[in-house]
Amino acid sequence: MKDLLAFTVIGIVTGSVYAIAASGLVLTYTTSGIFNFAHGGIGMLMAFTYWEFRFHHHWPAPLALFVVVFVIAPALGALIERVLMRNLHGRSTGTSLVVTIGLMVMLMGIAQGIWPPAARPFPEFYSGHGVTIFGIFVTTHQIITIIVAGLAALIFWYLLNRTRTGVAMRAVVDDRNLAALNGVSPARVSMLSWALGSSLAALAGILIAPALNLEILNLTLLVVVAYAAAVVGKLKSLPLTFAGAMILGLLTSYLSLSWVHAEKIPGLPGALPTIMLFACLLLLPEERLRVGRITSERGPRVPSLGESLQGGILLVVGAIVVSLVLSDANLVRVGQGMALALVMLSLVVLMGYGGQISLAQMTFVGMGAFAMARFGLGGSPLGLLMAPLLAAPIGALVALPALRLQGLYLALATMAFGVAAENMLFPRAWLFGSSTRVVPRLHLFGVHFDGEKSFFVLLAIVFSLFGIGVLALRRGRFGRLVSAMRDSPAACTTLGVNLLTTRLAVFTLSAAMAGFAGAFYGGLRGSAQTNDFLMFQSLPLLLMAVIGGITTVSGALVGGLLLGLLQTQSSTGVLAGLVFLFTGAAAVSLGRNPHGVAFYISQKLEPLKDKVPWFRPEEPDEPLTEELPRIAAAAG
Amino acid sequence: MPLLQAEEISVTFGGHRALVDVSVDAEEGRITGLIGPNGAGKTTCFNVLSGLQPPQGGRVIFDSQDISAVPAYKRGRLGMARTFQRIEVFGSLTVFENVLVAAEIRHRWSRGEEIDLDAECNDIIDLVGLRKVADQRVDSIPTGLSRLTELARALATKPRVILLDEPSSGLDDDESEAFGDLLLTLAKRGVAILLVEHDIDLVMQVCDRIHVLDFGTIIAVGTPVEIRKDKRVQKAYLGED
Structure with missing residues (x-):
């Protein structure tokens, strides 16, 4: 009984932090319409800033707290709103998502650059102090946390219900344009809410940092917990969000009770937000279709069969030449890019054509790699067959509850699924366990692709075939239907399209493609383990696919090669931070143009086509090498 | 028996009553007009008929079947098509x-x-x-x-019935006239047409019957001649011009 009481206190404390984080998220989402995936990232950066002032420069705690929570955090929030978010209003969910995820990755890059990984003691407030209530020792830090959460709730309630600014905020939520007509400045309200949201993120980050050892990724992923709580309130209601946060905090805490035996399901605490999210998704009512959306941006022409065949042949010939020139070590690097490009093709179908979002693509890649390791012994094609067969049904299962709802929920669900998979699924002994599995390379028709050269050429052939296939799909009936559904779901419905089954088909296809690519990705690396397929790795994948050009096959190739190069050039420390920074910044700036670098290059090369009759902009290698220095220069 | 019927449908947005017991119908081979000032509830009515907006009350009947619970995509398959104002x-x-x-x-x-x-x-x-x-x-x-x-x-x-939501806006006079002819051709082929339109001349010219909607309620139903004469209509709508 005493245990239960003690863990209830801990649960309420954890729930309070979640509530602070989640209410900030809800506030910015409702007033600006943009779901801020970087919310945890802001909290992370502010917790580090607090650490810098408080423990590195030895400022008094109240001063450091005041400066971070009431000066720097709101300034950062307002800056983000003014520079990045304001002109996103009315854009598609995909666009704003890419921008906030880019921001999240960028903030991580900044933090990693300033504070390279090291032990940074972050003691609690009044560490060691506390009081005993009903025989339970409650620390002063815990009491402060609960009080702060309570105060934040009260202040919020007062602000939204009793002040002019609050009324203006709620008016902007209801109808932005109408509010503007009545003398409210939506821009100012939006900026204010971002400033406030940012302060709350900072507060949550600082309060929870001692428990998370001031760790960049864990603090950043606080956003997953926050939105799981917010979904309880349908991302709108603050009281319900508070309730959701408390439930989540208490459940997490109760898992530590000895008689719950949570240890029988390893990874359960980490997966708890995901479980709660999915439970809520199942209960949410189906979305009402919105009519009167913006039309799509003008995109590149879809290449004909002849053109895509030409492009494919050129790529394979190019790959053969490259394989003869480069050393094995360098071939693995370029090969990594090619394998990632193959993964990105799955995003082209899903996001570029279908307008849907997945933040768990690397999880499906992991399943493909596992299938190849488990069923592809000796390079058996069975592994290759099993890879998509394993990934597809799981993909369908994950997407199904979210597909009834708006696009944002699919992003939330897939991100949460990625986190759950790395906590609960992949660490299972029958999957990857805590060890490394050997992933064989394909052996087909008596040909072994064990060597780096042959495997690289195989990758190029597979990419070409899939690229040609994806383009054929786009030109065909299914492609037309999927494009139509992206452009106007409402019109498709009235024509007789069952949106749920069509979206499900696209998502399942994409998961299958990612799984298939996983068999090659694993084969290239030779081995696979849980840490190769963390949810977080799906984010640079998505961002780089957008940078390359999410709507085209050549975009996937450019994006894949870029990501491969960056990943293999740097894996740790400051350089990795710079890579994050670059990826995030590029995604933030390019996020508005989904056609990406590849489209830009092909436009620039268009005049060349007339002069060089055999040349096609689908040809990938040359433009990439030309373009790299320019991008590098632009990124500073 | 009309092919498509809305029977006393009501829709409320928050506290705002967008439609109150609205009944409209469209017959095969006929063009039926649905007119009214901005914000009268015309598009909401279309959304209810096509299944994009669940009503709080009333029924939608298509080909003698109650389709109130039928999802939008299945209504499309039954032979109901529409265009959109935006x-x-x-x-x-x-x-x-x-x-x-x-x-x-x-x-x-x-x-x-x-x-x-x-x-x-x-x-x-x-x-x-x-x-x-x-x-x-x-x-x-x-x-x-x-x-x-x-x-x-x-x-x-x-489709057996088409709901057209302000189809002629953006057309010039000649195009509008050609468009009117097109509607008549379609009606001759047996299609039921329900027309929401701001171009009153076009409506008066092509419609067999007209429903007038104002503040979410039907204030008049009749032939173009009857509608022109209706006092309430003149006051609520035509008088504005």
């Missing part, structure tokens, strides 16, 4: 592809025999008068032509 075209596809995709969708769920969809779509393109822009992407053509593309797309599903 255009909902497939911008990344060409005009021809917009029509083709609709024909393909119909072909998929109707499981009909393999027919020449291309020829069928070309006929519709010619009928509606989009030949010149058939191969252009819809996001690059003028608004008036986009609206015609929506109509052509709706026709490709071989």
Whole structure:
């Protein structure tokens, strides 16, 4: 009984932090319409800033707290709103998502650059102090946390219900344009809410940092917990969000009770937000279709069969030449890019054509790699067959509850699924366990692709075939239907399209493609383990696919090669931070143009086509090498 | 018996009553008008009929069946098509592809025999008068032509009833006249047309019957001549002009 009481206190404390984080998220989402995936990232950066002032420069705690929570955090929030978010209003969910995820990755890059990984003691407030209530020792830090959460709730309630600014905020939520007509400045309200949201993120980050050892990724992923709580309130209601946060905090805490035996399901605490999210998704009512959306941006022409065949042949010939020139070590690097490009093709179908979002693509890649390791012994094609067969049904299962709802929920669900998979699924002994599995390379028709050269050429052939296939799909009936559904779901419905089954088909296809690519990705690396397929790795994948050009096959190739190069050039420390920074910044700036670098290059090369009759902009290698220095220069 | 009927439907948004016990109907081979000032509830009425907006009360009857609980996509398959006031075209596809995709969708769920969809779509393109822009992407053509593309797309599903939401805005006078003729042709082929339109001349010219909606309630139903004479209509709506 005493245990239960003690863990209830801990649960309420954890729930309070979640509530602070989640209410900030809800506030910015409702007033600006943009779901801020970087919310945890802001909290992370502010917790580090607090650490810098408080423990590195030895400022008094109240001063450091005041400066971070009431000066720097709101300034950062307002800056983000003014520079990045304001002109996103009315854009598609995909666009704003890419921008906030880019921001999240960028903030991580900044933090990693300033504070390279090291032990940074972050003691609690009044560490060691506390009081005993009903025989339970409650620390002063815990009491402060609960009080702060309570105060934040009260202040919020007062602000939204009793002040002019609050009324203006709620008016902007209801109808932005109408509010503007009545003398409210939506821009100012939006900026204010971002400033406030940012302060709350900072507060949550600082309060929870001692428990998370001031760790960049864990603090950043606080956003997953926050939105799981917010979904309880349908991302709108603050009281319900508070309730959701408390439930989540208490459940997490109760898992530590000895008689719950949570240890029988390893990874359960980490997966708890995901479980709660999915439970809520199942209960949410189906979305009402919105009519009167913006039309799509003008995109590149879809290449004909002849053109895509030409492009494919050129790529394979190019790959053969490259394989003869480069050393094995360098071939693995370029090969990594090619394998990632193959993964990105799955995003082209899903996001570029279908307008849907997945933040768990690397999880499906992991399943493909596992299938190849488990069923592809000796390079058996069975592994290759099993890879998509394993990934597809799981993909369908994950997407199904979210597909009834708006696009944002699919992003939330897939991100949460990625986190759950790395906590609960992949660490299972029958999957990857805590060890490394050997992933064989394909052996087909008596040909072994064990060597780096042959495997690289195989990758190029597979990419070409899939690229040609994806383009054929786009030109065909299914492609037309999927494009139509992206452009106007409402019109498709009235024509007789069952949106749920069509979206499900696209998502399942994409998961299958990612799984298939996983068999090659694993084969290239030779081995696979849980840490190769963390949810977080799906984010640079998505961002780089957008940078390359999410709507085209050549975009996937450019994006894949870029990501491969960056990943293999740097894996740790400051350089990795710079890579994050670059990826995030590029995604933030390019996020508005989904056609990406590849489209830009092909436009620039268009005049060349007339002069060089055999040349096609689908040809990938040359433009990439030309373009790299320019991008590098632009990124500073 | 009208093909499509809304029986006393009511819709409330928050505290605002957008539709109060509204009844409208459309008969085969006839053009029925639905007019009213801005914000009267015309588009909401269309959304209820096509299944995009669940009503708080009332029934929707199609071909003597109560379809109130039938989801929007199944209403499409029953033979109900519509256009949108704020255009909902497939911008990344060409005009021809917009029509083709609709024909393909119909072909998929109707499981009909393999027919020449291309020829069928070309006929519709010619009928509606989009030949010149058939191969252009819809996001690059003028608004008036986009609206015609929506109509052509709706026709490709071989509908028994079409709901047209301000189809002639964006057309010039000549185009409007040609559009009126087109509607009459479609009605002659047996299609039931429910027309929401601001161009009163066009409505008076082509409609057999007209429903007038004001502040969410039907204030008059009748022939164009009767509607012109109706005092309440003059006060609520026509008097504005």
